[in-house]
Amino acid sequence: MSENNNNQGGSLGLWTCVAMIAGGMIGSSIFSLSGLTMTSAGPAAIVTWAVAAVIMLCYGLVCAELSTRFPRSGGVFVFPSKALGKTEDQGRFWGWVSTWGYINSNIVAISFAAIYVGTYLSVGFPIFQGMQIPLAVGSIILIFILNIVKFALAGKVNNLLVLGLALTMIAYVVIAFVSGAWDGSTLTPFFSQGAAGNTGFLAMVPTAMTGYGSIVAMAFMVSEVKNPNRNVPRSVLIAMIIVLCLYLSIILATVGMVSADFLMENPGMQFIPLYAAAFTKLAAIPWVSKLISIAALLALLTTMLTVMSLSSRAIQAAASKGLMPEKLAENNKAGVPVYGAILVTVPCLIISCFPQFTSTIVSFGALFAAVTISINFTSLLVARKKFDLPEGAFRAPGGNVLPVVALALIIICYIPDIINGGWMIWAYSIAWYVCGIIYYKIRQKNAK
Secondary structure: OOHHHHHHOOOEOHHHHHHHHHHHHOOHHHHHHHHHHHHHHHHHHHHHHHHHHHHHHHHHHHHHHHHHHOOOOOHHHHHHHHHOOOOHHHHHHHHHHHHHHHHHHHHHHHHHHHHHHHHHHHHHOHHHOOOHHHHHHHHHHHHHHHHOOOHHHHHHHHHHHHHHHHHHHHHHHHHHHHOOOOOHHHHOOOOOOOOOHHHHHHHOHHHHHHHHHHHHHHHHOHHHEOOHHHHHHHHHHHHHHHHHHHHHHHHHHHHOOOOHHHHHHOHHHOOOHHHHHHHHHOOOOOHHHHHHHHHHHHHHHHHHHHHHHHHHHHHHHHHHOOOOOHHHHOOOOOOOOHHHHHHHHHHHHHHOOOHHHHHHHHHHHHHHHHHHHHHHHHHHHHHHHHOOOOOOOOOOOOOOHHHHHHHHHHHHHHHHHHHHHHHHHHHHHHHHHHHHHHHHHHHHHHHO
C-alpha cells in the first residue's frame, strides 16, 4: 500500500490514540494484580513492572510495524495470517491460533476487571456491600453499550475517563509521599521479601505484562487511525512513557506502606493493594480510600472499554475469513462489529459471577496473552524476510534483535513458574488450544 493510501486512515488522531492506549493499560492490573506481584516479589515488584514494560514496548513497536505493513483492523488475526505459513491455509491457521488465545485472554481481562469493579466499590462505599456480582454484571453491560455506539463517541468518553483516572492516581502518589506514612525501610531486603523468594520478581513478569496489554490497541485498529504510519508508533511510545511513570510511582508508593508480609497475612487485601495502603496507613485521611475506589472504577472501565473493542474486531477479522460464523463479520449502523461484541460479552457475564476463581482466571489469561505475543513477534521476523517494507511505513528500531530479545525474556520469565509447579496451568491451556484447533479443523472441513 502506498504512503498516501495508508495515511488517509480513519478518524482517530494522535492524542485520542494515546488516551485509548493509556486508558486500556491503566486498569485492573495496577489496581489489583499489582498486589499479587508485591506479595510474590516484595519491593522487587518495581523491577517486575519495569521488565514487563520493556517487553511490551517491544511488542507495541513490533505491532506498529506490522500494522503499517498490513493496514487492516483485527491485527491479532491479520498479522500471523499474512506473515506465517507457506500457503494461505497455513497462514490462516496461525492467525486463528493467535486469535483464539487473544480472545480468551481478553475475555479473562474483561471478566477480572468487572469482578474488581464490584470489589472496589463494595469496600469503598458501604451502600454497595454484598453487591459484587450485580456490580460486575452491570459494568459489563455498560461497556457493551458503549462499544456498540459510534466509535468516536466511545473514544471521547474514554478520554474523559483517562483524564480523571490520571489525576486521581497522581493524587494518591503525592499523598503517600507527603503524609509521612511512607517508610523507605520497607524496601530492604529488596529481592527476598516476597513469597516466591529471590526469583519472585521474574516469575511475576508475565502477570505484570497483562497490565500493558492494550499497548497494541491502535495497531489492532489501524484502519480507524488517522495517518497510521506516524500516529500508531508515536502513540505507543508516548502512552508507554506516561503509563510506566504512573505504574512505578504507584508501586513505589504502595510498597512503602504495605509489606509483602502484610499481604500474605491478609490474603483478602492482595487484590486491592492500593486500598489496603489507604485503609491502613492513610486512615487519618479517610477520603483517600474513597479516592482509590473511584480511581479503580475509572481504570477498570477504561480497560474494559478498550479490550472489548479490540476483541470484537479480532473476531470480525477471523469471521471475514470464514473461520467464524459470517454474522460476526457484520457491522451495525454505527460501523461497529456488534455481534463480535455480543460474543465477547456473554462469557464475560458468566465468568464475572465466579469471583472465587480469580487467581486461576488470572493465570490462564497471562499465559494466553504470552502465546499470542510470541506469535506476533515471530510474525514480524518472518514478514521482514518475505515482504518489502511499503513506502512510508514505520519500521521498528533495533532490527531483528528487538523481537528476538523480547521473545527470550518471555521464555526466561516463565521458567521459575514451570519449575515451581506451574506446569498444570500450561497443561490446561494446551488442552484449551487443542479445543480451538479442533474447532478450526471442523470449520475448515465444513467450508470445503
